[in-house]
Amino acid sequence: MPPRRRPQFTQENIDQQLQQIHLLDQSSSSENLEQLGPIIKQIHTNRQQDAYLRTVQALIDSKDAEIETICGDNYQEFISSVSTLFSIKSYTTNMRENIMALDNEVERVGRGLVEKKRALLQSKKTAANLDEAIDTLQACLRVLDVVNRVGEMIREGKYWSALRSLEDIESMPPTSLSQTPLFQHLLSSLPSLRGQIKDAVTASVKQWLLDIRNVSGQVGGLALDAMEHRTRKWRSRREKDPLLKLSRVGSAVEIVTNEKTEYNVLDNEHLHVDFTPLYECIHIYNALDSLDEIRRSYQADRKAQSDLILPDTFMLSALPQVTQEIVGFFIVENHVLNTTGSFRSQREVEDLWDALVKRVGMAVDNALRNEADSDAYLAVKECLLSFIMTLESYSYSTENLHSFILHLFERYVAILEKKFGKRFEAIVIQDDCLPMYVEAATERDRVLDTVWLNDDEREQLAKASLPLSLPWSQSFYLCCQDIRNFVQNFYQFLEGVSQHHRNIDDLLSKSLDTILATFISENIARRAQNTSNLSQIAQIITNLEHFQVACSELERSLTNIRSSQRGGIIRLTAAAPFAQTLTRALSRVTASISSKLDDFFGLSEYDWTPPRREQAPSMYLYELVNWLTTVVDSLVAKDAYKDEAYRGAANYIADCFLDFMTGRNVPMMNENGVANLLLDIDFLEDEFKRGGHAHLNAAFLELRLMTTIVMEDQVQQYLIPAVRQASYSVVRPKRLQALLEKLARYGAECRDAPSRERGEKRRKEAETVGRLFPGESR
Helix, strand or coil: CCCCCCCCCHHHHHHHHHHHHCCCCCCCCCEEECCCCHHHHHHHHHHHHHHHHHHHHHHHHHHHHHHHHHHCCCHHHHHHHHHHHHHHHHHHHHHHHHHHHHHHHHHHHHHHHHHHHHHHHHHHHHHHHHHHHHHHHHHHHHHHHHHHHHHHHHCCHHHHHHHHHHHHHCCCCHHHHCCHHHHHHHHHHHHHHHHHHHHHHHHHHHHHHHHHHHHHHHHHHHHHHHHHHHHHHHHHHHHHHHCCCCCCCCCCCHHHHHHCCCCCCCCCCCECCHHCCCCCCCHHHCCCCCCCHHHHHHHHHHHHHHHHHHHCCHHHHHHHHHHHHHHHHHHHHHHHHHHCCCCCCCHHHHHHHHHHHHHHCCCCCHHHCCCCCHHHHHHHHHHHHHHHHHHHCCCCCCHHHHHHHHHHHHHHHHHHHCCCHHEEEEEEEEHCCCCECCCHHHHHHHHHHHHCCCCHHHHHHHHHCCCCEEEEEEEHHHHHHHHHHHHHHHHHCCCCCCHHHHHHHHHHHHHHHHHHHHHHHHHHHHHHHCCCCCCHHHHHHHHHHHHHHHHHHHHHHHHHHHHHCCCCCCCCCCCCHHHHHHHHHHHHHHHHHHHCCCCCHHCCCCCCCCCCCCCCCCCCCHHHHHHHHHHHHHCCHHHHHHHHHHHHHHHHHHHHHHHHHHHHCCCCCCCHHHHHHHHHHHHHHHHHCCCCCCCHHHHHHHHHHHHHHHHHCCHHHHCHHHHHHHHHHCCHHHHHHHHHHHHHHHHCCCCCHHHCCCCCCHHHHHHHHHHHHCCCCC
């Protein structure tokens, strides 16, 4: 192994180093070792002392060689110097060792101090970190405790407090905790917690809505009971005070009175409806800026609940329960509307109300479609009317319900018309057509209080002595009695209904006209048509007269009733149908008389071509006149109607005579036959004069004038317009022509010349009359 190579130094570097070392100071008696101190210190401080010492050693070795050279020259001095140098070297070596030992000790001691210092600093840092960690943990614990309490508050139903706690967490001032992942995680979980609060409060409202639905019927029942109590109380007070007669429940006077004892159906000794869940939900949704969401959800839920109130299969027996549910539903809605500000709009509630009212109307209408019992309609009306009055007090519009009640009323009246129509038909058919007989004053008063009469006749009958035969028959009394019952049933439905007076008046007028004209007048007309007994027909005529009076009196009395109830005027038109029926009954008298007269004329045996003229009228006319006067004068009817019967008989006799003279049944006649017929006419005219009916002779005027024209040969005068207009205006040309033709036909068949000439003359006169008036009818 080659020897380690020493480092090489230039002479300049060695001289420079040695010049810096002055071990001996010539001016000092002691060794100058202080200069080694900085060198040693420098060696210690820069940690390169070993390399430096090696360099010094090399320099020393280099100096040794030089010294040896010098010593060779200066041996003694050199020895002395070497000895000194060795001493120095020894000192230096010892010092170096001491320094190294000291350095090691210092290094050991410093290392310990550094370790202690480091440990102390680490301890302080750890303590600070622990303090910070403790503070952070405490802050985290507080936040976690708040979060935990939020969950507990949600479970306890303290939703607003839970929401406020979340807001407190979110609004915490910035701290060291704010930057921690835990806090950031908590912040990121706040929306979820808000969602939990939202879901919990929504579930609370859903449960509340279910509870509300379950108690709506009870709320409605309490409200309807309160309204019924209110109605009874007001009815009792109205009966005591006539001034309140026209005021109904809901009027201003009644409302002022009722305010003193107002009853809260939502909070009383029987029931308490708590709206706190809804209010809290609205408050929380409003804080979460989601009010529209809960508003739409609430509207949808209430719409669904309103749809469930009416069952799919609706029966009338369920109507009271349904109305209770509806009343309770809308009382709750009214309270929500008035206590939640803008949460509930008036329009939303009105939409629910209108839809449900429409469905109720359709359901009730369908349930009553095949109902023929008027009492069922009354029960429905009473139920709906209480329902209407109750919700009117909560400011709900009930116009559609009032219209629906009037619709039901029209059907109710139609049922009444049909029901009473059958009764009236039976009354008329079963009538004996005999004057009604009363024996006791109470019976007479009861009858007079039932029928409608003019004041004069009522007073006269009231003063008449008993027993008494009344002018009318049993049918008139029974019809009046049932008309009163009809009117009572009519107004029974309207009790409590205060609207649409004009519609009600028109309907009553129409119904009474239908009853009077259709069910009474027409049935009487059929009865008269099927009756041939003149006394019965006369009684029917008397009944019809009283029905005519009853129409006007009924109209007046009903108008007075309606006026007291702020109604309109009742107008009846049934008097005209009764007048027509009366005319038909009178014509039936005439027809019956004419039918009997046919029997008399059937007994007549006229010879229309007799060889001579008779001196006395026909014998059958005596019997005819006796029968006619007996029958007509015995009729229980007005003189005007008797005179009408006489006039009908006279006209019928005149028509029969005209038919003899101008009809086709008699092919020919001579002047003797015409003269005999004139003799019969003279007899009848004398009889009518004797009976005080001279005016009836006008029926024979055409016969008399026509026979005068023939018998006095006045045909040429008849052809003169002025004469005809002045003296023979009632004679119809065709009838005159027919009579002339019959006379001409008789003359043509005669064998003697004068008769044949006279017949030819009559033929020419007939042709002349026929040519002058071709358009005239017989």
